[in-house]
Amino acid sequence: MADRMQPSPLPAEQQRALFQAAAEEFATNGIDAASLDHIIARAGIDAPAVQDRFSGKADLFSALVDRALAVLFHQIGPFDLNALTAETFWSAIEEYYHRAIILVDHNDWLVRFGRLFYHLRDTPRLGAATTPLFDVTRHWTEALILRGQRLGVLRDDLPLELLTDIAMGVLEPLDRWSVAHWTDLSEAQRQALPEQHIGLFRRLLEDRSAKETLPED
Numbered sequence: 001m002a003d004r005m006q007p008s009p010l011p012a013e014q015q016r017a018l019f020q021a022a023a024e025e026f027a028t029n030g031i032d033a034a035s036l037d038h039i040i041a042r043a044g045i046d047a048p049a050v051q052d053r054f055s056g057k058a059d060l061f062s063a064l065v066d067r068a069l070a071v072l073f074h075q076i077g078p079f080d081l082n083a084l085t086a087e088t089f090w091s092a093i094e095e096y097y098h099r100a101i102i103l104v105d106h107n108d109w110l111v112r113f114g115r116l117f118y119h120l121r122d123t124p125r126l127g128a129a130t131t132p133l134f135d136v137t138r139h140w141t142e143a144l145i146l147r148g149q150r151l152g153v154l155r156d157d158l159p160l161e162l163l164t165d166i167a168m169g170v171l172e173p174l175d176r177w178s179v180a181h182w183t184d185l186s187e188a189q190r191q192a193l194p195e196q197h198i199g200l201f202r203r204l205l206e207d208r209s210a211k212e213t214l215p216e217d
Helices: 012-033 036-043 047-051 057-076 089-105 108-121 127-150 160-184 187-205
Strands: none
Touching: 012 036, 012 057, 012 108, 036 047, 036 057, 057 089, 057 108, 057 127, 089 108, 089 127, 089 187, 108 127, 108 160, 127 160, 160 187
């Protein structure tokens, strides 16, 4: 028997309404207590249109993860590792972070999504749903560190895997704290985050051997 033809994506406005409603429902009630019927009603979309495209709440949450990534990368723009030079390495990363801050300022649902994401990550039964995003983030972080090493900007006295573990071990707490306290931060405090956070990574990962070498008499 032939596979059933996949339905076309929802129109852009309906997609936005659905994912905003889903983010609010999941953030308020978690996945277990969230109601797909409530999400559909809040979004103002016909139930069959949603049910034909998503098998259930978990499927919808997975799509929400994909959408969050798509929104981030589309609106912030691409980050070309190969375009980095020794002179632009840190400033380019900080500028990219600033663009992310601006995006989050204009999309409150990303903060709600971030809080839900870490709540799920801390829930043994549900935490597996966060693994794909962390796998992508780890892969990108490792590639960034490798690029920095090749440029002579980042230390190479420790194994790449260990340096990636260190970076991820700092990145997650910083991200957790930021989404947890976002609404408490002033605009000035938000704008200061890139310099503060990237400065921390610099102190951990930067190759200081050349700077620490004393000049010969």
